[in-house]
Amino acid sequence: MAPPSPILLIFCLSLLAAASTISEATSAHDELVKYGFPVGLLPADIESYALNHTSGAFSVRLGGKCRVTLPPDNYLASYSKRITGKIVGNRIAELDGISVRAFFKWWGITGIKSSGQDLVFEVGMLTAKYPSNNFNVSPPCEGRRASSS
Numbered sequence: 001m002a003p004p005s006p007i008l009l010i011f012c013l014s015l016l017a018a019a020s021t022i023s024e025a026t027s028a029h030d031e032l033v034k035y036g037f038p039v040g041l042l043p044a045d046i047e048s049y050a051l052n053h054t055s056g057a058f059s060v061r062l063g064g065k066c067r068v069t070l071p072p073d074n075y076l077a078s079y080s081k082r083i084t085g086k087i088v089g090n091r092i093a094e095l096d097g098i099s100v101r102a103f104f105k106w107w108g109i110t111g112i113k114s115s116g117q118d119l120v121f122e123v124g125m126l127t128a129k130y131p132s133n134n135f136n137v138s139p140p141c142e143g144r145r146a147s148s149s
């Protein structure tokens with residue numbers, strides 16, 4: 001077999017470089033949008049994330065626990081340091097790490113479905129529907145200093 005030509009080699013190297021630039025620039029928020037979800041499902045301050053494009057399994061690391069107030073009913077939501085789940089099509093399943101305060105209790109959100117203009121939040125067998133555009137902005141974590149302003 002002939003050795004690879006230098007041109008081909010350079011071409012491949014630049015492809016590799018381009019690919020790694022793209023994956024660095026992609027954020028967890030971008031991934032949400034690609035799957036048809038609004039960015040506001042995740043707080044603004046994300047440390048890192050991993051997504052397996054084959055299985056849809058993901059994990060998101062926030063620097064620490066995070067509390068946000070969700071529109072429109074001002075529900076208090078709490079995010080764990082690490083959020084995991086599976087994103088397939090228009091549905092986030094097996095969600096772990098996000099809970100909301102309602103009726104004097106914390107409820108773990110187990111799934112989120114994007115359905116037309118609405119998001120359907122699942123808490124076990126219960127569901128609640130909200131317009132997606134309530135979540136067009138990533139909320140900042142409360143009580144944490146912004147890293148840049």
Ligand SMILES: *[C@@H]1O[C@H](CO)[C@@H](O)[C@H](O)[C@H]1NC(C)=O
Pocket residue numbers: 052053054055056
């Ligand atoms: C991604 O998911 C597929 C299917 O479950 C699995 O075979 C593969 O090992 C996973 N890749 C990584 C990097 O975890």
